[in-house]
Amino acid sequence: MxxxxxxxxxxxxxxxxxxxxxxxxxxxxxxxxxxxxxxxxxxxxxxxxxxxxxxxxxxxxxxxxxxxxxxxxxxxxxxxxxxxxxxxxxxxxxxxxxxxxxxxxxxxxxxxxxxxxxxxxxxxxxxxxxxxxxxxxxxxxxKVPKIRYQMIEIDPAMMGSLRSSALEANLPAIIYHENKICFAVDFNGVKTIWPHTIAESMGFLNPADYFQINRKDIVHRAAIVSFSSYQLRFLKIAHCIPSAKELITSRRKSVIFKEWLSG
Structure with missing residues (x-):
């Protein structure tokens, strides 16, 4: 149109x-x-x-x-x-x-x-x-959406409850694609091969709990501790998972991620 x-x-x-x-x-x-x-x-x-x-x-x-x-x-x-x-x-x-x-x-x-x-x-x-x-x-x-870095309050009690539920259900905390293979890291930091692509995963994962931050990474809401601005219109996410996996949003997903997290 x-x-x-x-x-x-x-x-x-x-x-x-x-x-x-x-x-x-x-x-x-x-x-x-x-x-x-x-x-x-x-x-x-x-x-x-x-x-x-x-x-x-x-x-x-x-x-x-x-x-x-x-x-x-x-x-x-x-x-x-x-x-x-x-x-x-x-x-x-x-x-x-x-x-x-x-x-x-x-x-x-x-x-x-x-x-x-x-x-x-x-x-x-x-x-x-x-x-x-x-x-x-x-x-x-x-063309890139403008990002305003207002603070988003993350309720520790709510996140603790979500984390406990995710641990009990043995849900992945982070799913990512690397070297043509998808991996999942649970809340204990255990890394396993994930049998689905990123696109397939977002088709059945609960969108209230999981967010695809870029083309290769998905994160569970309960794994997020905080986020900060990173270089030009990116966000760097700090997580509580014992893993060295770095989480950085794409430029387009930065604004949407903040809206999702605040909701």
Whole structure:
């Protein structure tokens, strides 16, 4: 569904594509802008260039969304940059060349003798690089939910009661995925192999007691002692389990975790 925010975003992408294509078309010409505005070929070239620029922006936008969804965990910044460069910059540059080659073929021109690489390709690479940087910053600082670190009171008596019930029922305190295997750690710190995936586990575990803090970790409410802010929009959870397992929420789950814990 098209919301007002999505419409604004779409209009911004169209405007940026129009602006970029205009500078591509007028680059190197000796005519003034007013003279070009009276030429029919200007608008034809502007349309084709704008179409290519818009497709590139949409492609980088799609890549950035997927990368942000896949690499939402702590410590994944290097991987995000790596895949943003490979898919967002390198393949976008290849796509830009292929689209330009199709355009030159339609115009019955040879792209290799047209001066495309000498006069324009560097600016197109700069354009692609800038769009990648914009979306990296957008998903890093704008799209991520804001976290307010108000204190949440954890009732020791209630947690003690929950912990006793979990111990009696032999429930896992922490479930995590490591080296393609799922493990469970009970409230005594005993680690065993867990025969379910993280997704499967959240399908049958009680959501009032268990919370998936990131793609690989699930924690029981009674195992939580406290939490604190950690680096950029992460939360680090202190637990009472005799285990060295470190619990850090993903950026997206930080806000939801606080709401779940306070409820």
């Amino acid at each position: 098209l919301t007002r925010k999505r419409i604004y975003h779409l209009l911004i992408r169209v405007f940026v594509a129009l602006l970029a294509s205009h500078f591509v078309v007028v680059h190197g010409t000796k005519k003034s802008w007013l003279e070009l505005f009276n030429k029919g070929y200007y608008y034809a070239s502007l349309f084709y260039s704008m179409l290519i620029a818009y497709l590139l922006i949409e492609y980088i936008y799609m890549v950035s969304r997927i990368i942000n969804k896949v690499f939402d965990e702590h410590g994944s910044a290097a991987k995000r940059l790596k895949y943003q460069f490979i898919f967002g910059f390198f393949f976008a540059s290849v796509n830009a060349f292929l689209l330009a080659m199709i355009l030159f073929w339609i115009k019955d021109e040879n792209i290799f003798t047209s001066g495309y690489f000498k006069n324009l390709f560097v600016y197109i690479l700069l354009f692609i690089f800038t769009i990648n940087v914009v979306y990296l910053l957008y998903y890093e600082y704008v």
